[in-house]
Amino acid sequence: MKKVSIEDIAQASGVSRGTVSRAFNQRSDIKAETRDKVLDIARKLNYIPNSSARGLAKGCSECVGIVVPDLLNPFLSEMVTYIERSARKHNLSTSLALTDDEITLQERILISMASGKVDGIIITPCESDESIKFLNWINTRIPIIALKQFEGLECDTVICNDTLASKLVLEHLIDLGHRRIAFLSPEAPVFSVEQRLNAYKRTLNSLEIEYEKHFICHSKTFDKEEFDFTKLVKSLLQMPVGERPTAIFAYDDIIALNLIVALENAGFSIPRDISVTGFDNISMGKLSRVPLTSVAASSTRLGEIAIDLLHNKLKNENEKVANITLIPKLFIRNSTAQVSLIC
Amino acid sequence: MKKVSIEDIAQASGVSRGTVSRAFNQRSDIKAETRDKVLDIARKLNYIPNSSARGLAKGCSECVGIVVPDLLNPFLSEMVTYIERSARKHNLSTSLALTDDEITLQERILISMASGKVDGIIITPCESDESIKFLNWINTRIPIIALKQFEGLECDTVICNDTLASKLVLEHLIDLGHRRIAFLSPEAPVFSVEQRLNAYKRTLNSLEIEYEKHFICHSKTFDKEEFDFTKLVKSLLQMPVGERPTAIFAYDDIIALNLIVALENAGFSIPRDISVTGFDNISMGKLSRVPLTSVAASSTRLGEIAIDLLHNKLKNENEKVANITLIPKLFIRNSTAQVSLIC
């Protein structure tokens, strides 16, 4: 079964290749009836225009790259879903690549994408100076929309206002009477740990609540699932009741959910004994052991805006850089409650 | 900043285009030093070979398509993660497209992909005769690996043995003393509802347990999140205790988790009052309100095998069709227990 090309369609319909091309690209300089005839014959011959050839000739692929660490965290997979949907609305297909948060892999991926495979990239980049340099370089070739923001990064960004989000959570906890609030997160440099930690410190400071150093708990291994929450909880148990945190501000929903499981296994009752908050508002949070209080910007909006930004960049070559910050919303559920008087 | 092409590299290094091509494709018919020189100059000039041109010339894209309904169900997003990882191991990039389980959208996507964008496709297809016909047609152009199996589908498949999986779950429940077991699923035609329902009927029959018609509960709207589990549970409450199901075999983990929330809200205790099982063994199942008993084949393996199959098909043109069935495993957690004597 020989591949059928535009030439075959041209011959079969007695027109030139150019005309067939016109027929397929809904252009105005072709008579309606010849267009219909050509399209008809093309369908009969099962002709599908070759996209490599088209990409070569037009210099664009009508495809956007999506680059994220993985899809194991529902927050990311939800967002990718909405990015893909928005992309398709603009007739853009999508190329997906997972970096595992490894910088050399990210580099390989970006180079591969910048080869004409995609017209632009939406990425949750690794955090490192090297990464930033590289992103800036790629950004001179094809537009990049980053879903993080940091010093020196020169591309468009669309992010959630992490500082505000953290503040919302903390103020909620403080409203509930909590004063000893712990912060649980992976070690920086990871996705906005800095921002959330700073917001944590500042918010507590501004309310003249002193946070204790040992309330800040970092761990390298959160992302890999082997982290031992049990140990963490045990160390909590060893603290005198009057010094124990009464609430824990977890870095994200996944960590919060794991934490809750460990806490309940250790005999704590959530939220009676201890309040726990998450971050990202993943849909699973509602189905968890204790419906999770969380905070996040709409991932639907995030995806839409990212694609809109990219789409604009692709149309108007010299669009100026945009840095968009979405306002997060607090979702109060059952994992937080008034601080108990005993503590 | 003019785009730099292979021609520029050729001139800059005083060789022909052919030689530059050789340098970039690690071929043997080039002297090591000229290769190094060319590669060096290419790097200095920030040259990235154009993949459209390469695709056109070679007739392949070194890219595989992944087509699934969405990534909102962790089962799918986990699997896509593993597919992407395996693909990258073979130096294949991936193109992602979401169908929302809509057949016309799936059709558009497949056509777009069969235009040379990808060399092969891994898909969780919509269920309909039309869809099958179309898949078979596309499969004559580029190899398709389907993650479902049905009559008339002529492409490779790799699936979990649903019948066996259902049997494992049901036998587990029966071992625990359950006799009144309900089956809760979306309405067919959806991903292997038939298989699981049939397995349900057969297993119960073979053990001479009669299943009641009203224990089989289908609903259209499970996939959309608006399904009213509360109503379902209410109807359960209206049944006399002695006739109520003591266990519910849910179609998948998401449904099981939603169900558990609704049941507990209605005052049931899981698993004391009623046992619930899921399907897919999503990682969130461990973090749920009640750690979920579930059954599934390894999604890692599924992804790996799908890519391996595709990879073979791409190498050996006329590889014969393979239909691979993975053995599922039962994961017993806390959502199932011995049937309580009161019931």
Next chain:
DNA sequence: TATTGTTTCGTGAACGTTTTCGTTTAATTT
């Protein structure tokens, strides 16, 4: 030395589109 064989490289066709430019035909105006 002459012959054969092996590397290494250059040349040009091929891949399947789009697009520019010019030509023909048809429609409109004078």
Next chain:
DNA sequence: AAATTAAACGAAAACGTTCACGAAACAATA
């Protein structure tokens, strides 16, 4: 009817690679 304009199409270049073929250079053999 002639002149002008507009619509519809054809021809060929261009996009940036790969690949088959053959030529040249060099090494190995007789």
